[in-house]
Amino acid sequence: MTTSRPSFSYDASLNTELHGDVLVVGAGLAGLTAALTAAEAGLKVLLAFKPKDATESNSAYAQGGIAAYVEWNTPDSLEQHVQDTLEAGAGYNNEIVVRQILAEGNDAIKTLMRYGVAFDLDPEGVPALTQEAAHSQRRILHVNGDQTGVGIVTPLIERVKATKSIQILPYHALEALHQGKHHAIVGATLYDSKHAQRRYIHTSNVVLATGGYAGLYLHATNTATDGVQALFLAHQAGATLKDLHLVQFHPTAFVTEGQVRFLASESLRGEGAMLVNADGQRFMEAVHPQGELAPRDVVARAIASEMLKTKHPCVYLDMRHRSQAFLEHRFPNIYRTALRYGIDMATDLLPVAPAAHYCMGGIDATWQGETAVSGLFTIGEASCTGLHGANRLASNSLLECVVMGRQVVNVLNKTLIPNTPFGFNQAKYNNSSHSLKQVKRLMWQYLGLQRSKRAYEHLHTELQKLKNDFPDEEVFTFLVETAVKHAEEMSYSCGSHHIIEKSLSFK
């Protein structure tokens, strides 16, 4: 495992320098919220992200909604939201953090509304609330039915663009972190892929809002792998990586021929969808008292077990008791996508199977995003605060993005770095991609829904071969190595981390 800090050679020919009070890396919901909040606090913000467009993030893909205890929802209470989160998280959560983050729910929703987010309304004109698995109450707010992510990030992106004190840097990937005295952050290098040049950033605050790494699995609901580079750099800079083995598998990803599976949101089950196996039999009622609305890890394992039992590559979501009009209105995105594959959910069953979805593990941080490195912060899915425990409660992650994005601004370093010439230690990585296909297979086969000692042994052997074959591609292999180390350290089953004698795998 690479932990050395390579020395930095400054290439003046590539010199384009920028200064900012804070560099936010990542323009998902966490990064956008942090950038807007920092700008409101009077700070000069640089907002960098790898793709061309800020809408290319997992945040934009979010379907079901954002969970929050809101003051007008009288049947609900903050305490119930806390208890549901602890229960779903298998008690592995940091209860203090759970309480800190969830208590900000009402203000987070108000902030989004102030930024122009138009939540769907109920007939009384207040935001409509739906339910998802393991929530004891209806407390999920949504936008345009099942298009919550894009409905939230679009107005925030517009606001960011209109804010003069935020400089937007699309096509910019984080390449290195620069550290000065006591390893405190003094800047970063970004690689601008559009102009094939490097930009050197002078700042005493870098906020990593770089998302998760579920895309490292063969079957996943998303393709996110860029965040792995940020995790690697944070580790090299001295931050702690925590619980990388805790990855949530969404039970119901639409089974298509491609490997990235389109999500069939949990709110389908919240609105009455039933799960049936290949023989047309319901099976969740026998597994858990909450039936189809049991915690995600329970449902995902039950589905995998039915798939093995019936020797069938999927189970099915049955929504046929709902009208076409309801489905088109409430789940326009999912309904249209299924139709493109010839499935009309009003009359047909929807084939689904589990897929890697969300990373509970990440860079160890406080609820306000502080890491072990002065000036280095992390928020949203890139962070591991203990909010989600061993299994995230549905729709708590968008809330986490907004709360942490707001809170991190309160703890940024106030002392600004003067024009320091570079020459400091830097955390840096080599580009890597050729090994990715192999890495996805390893993660899926050996660090998936079910784990075992034998699976870890296979993983170590195959990983060593991969490292020999791709000696320069350290980022992804580092992630796998750390994740299996964390898995081995947790010798008992807990939430998404389920140990069996012999590892099962399904294709």
Ligand SMILES: Cc1cc2nc3c(=O)[nH]c(=O)nc-3n(C[C@H](O)[C@H](O)[C@H](O)COP(=O)(O)OP(=O)(O)OC[C@H]3O[C@@H](n4cnc5c(N)ncnc54)[C@H](O)[C@@H]3O)c2cc1C
């Ligand atoms: C299909 C799907 C549906 C979901 N539905 C819901 C839901 O209904 N409710 C809910 O709460 N959660 C949901 N989630 C989870 C939720 O969307 C994510 O947890 C959350 O959006 C993460 O936001 P983020 O800002 O932390 O990161 P992301 O939104 O993942 O953004 C990461 C940003 O960092 C940038 N980046 C990454 N690495 C680098 C790098 N090295 N250099 C530069 N830029 C980089 C990316 O380009 C991107 O801009 C869903 C997830 C998926 C995949």
